Structures are given as C-alpha cells and as structure tokens.
Amino acid sequence: MKPELIEILRMRWLRLRIYRYRGSFPVAYRILRNYVRIEAKRE
Template structure:
C-alpha cells in the first residue's frame, strides 16, 4: 500500500524535489507506524 502511494507521489514529482519527497515519505512512515499499520 505504501508503494502505491509513493508511486502516485512520484507521478506529481517535480525536478529538484527529491528532498521534499523524502520528507513526505518519512512522514508517511511515521503516520503509518503511529496508527499501527502493521495490523
């Protein structure tokens, strides 16, 4: 599920926004862990 969202974000990716994407990915991981996505 995380990969699908990540691929979606890559579609709207802009040149030079690698750091921003990395921060967004970290936030997603943090949110998923917080909500207990390991169920």
C-alpha cells in the same frame, strides 16, 4: 512492517513520483517518511 502497508507506501510513492520536477525527490521522500512515522504510531 506489514506487507499491506508496504504496498500502500509503494503506491503512494509512485503517485508522488508523477509530479516530477527539480527538487521533488526530497519532498516526496519527506512526505512518505512522515506518513510512515504516523502509521507506525497508530499500530
């Protein structure tokens, strides 16, 4: 994985974590995982 992609993921993760509520972790994780999958296909 490219360093710039890792940085983008980190920023997106932090942004998703702003919306903290019960059960928000699995949701944020799923969003991020799907994003990674899409990005991996584009390369």
